[in-house]
Amino acid sequence: MTQPTSIIGNMSIYNVWDSDFPGFATEWDWAASGTRQTVADQSGWPDDASAQEGDYPFQAFGPYNLAKGDSVVIVYALGVNGLSRKLAIEKGLEWRSWYRGEAGATFDDDAKNQLLASGKDSLFQTLDRALWAWDQKLNIPDPLPAPDLTVKSGPNRIDLEWENLSSVADFDAGAPDLAGYRVYRKRGNFLVDEDSELNPEGTHLVWEKIADVPATQTTYSDNDVIRGEAYHYAVTAMDQQGLESSKYANRSELAAFAFEPGQDTAENVRIVPNPFLSGAGDYNFSGQRANTILLVNLPPYCTLRIYTVTGDLIKTIEHTSGSADDQWDLITASNQFVASGVYILQVTNARNLEQQPVAGAIEKFVVVR
16 A cells, blocks of 8 residues: 555557547556546546447556665555445346336336445445455455365266365364355366356356255265256354355366166167257257267167267267267267257167176167257
8 A cells, every 4th residue: 555556557548549549649648647537537538438439447666766686565455346246136137128118117216326326236345345455464364265075977967075174274273163064066067157058038057056065074975966957065164253164166167977887788778858959949968968869778788879860870989888868969970969850869789787798689769940
């Protein structure tokens, strides 16, 4: 706070004001002018800033009066805030209804602006907290670290195991103060709101807490899972002060899947969904697996061959996992998406868990794009 003032600058004047802005010629002219005007106060700034193309956030530091060998410390306080995700979706849908002229919709532009003016999305709230922490010389309560986490796919479940933090001392008090753990889960993609999971209703897939676990427990089995769906997990540690470790420090980026053990026969092999409808949305698998079909009730080991209805072999999958499940992303061996049509799955070279041969099977399925 005692260092020279840093200012916001523009690293390319044409990115912000375009070539017709008659104000400062360069960011150095602005930084050295001493006026420190806001953009809106600059002479020649258009009334409608949205008409200017390009992104606006640029930063410069100084000018500083430094001798050779001198240095300054630049500390960033990065503030991120906004309406809560839940409120943004709720009010966004209400505003869309008004914009479309739907009967009874009242959340208009004025109501939207009043919500924003309430400060619920204020960056100042975040930056005030950052300033408070800085004023305390960062001597503030510290949560426990996030435990190391291992996630394993299992039969009809997904198993989690994490580091035991019961003997880890609180950073400030010097004594252990673990109160318990929390388990979080995300179905589909690892990140939230990727394009493949957005839908007009706003019921998007999100990270959610699924369990509170006592301090004496370092394992958890998630039995509430759907075969073929991708799942990601995070585990946090809670201390006696109610502080929680980061939810982002140990999230499992690689997906885990629940499966059934391989069957002793190929008579019950099924394709899910069948028919596959590319526009079925939530009826298909979530996230990046939306273009995937699941092959279920397989023998533990077998060869899966997929043919067109005219007998052309387009994909071969060696199933060696020992489970009853496998998958196909509807991409052929020549790296092309399959077209609409009837396809044939042939299960050959089938073996049980003891590697003894069992009868194969043939199934038909339909793809509609």
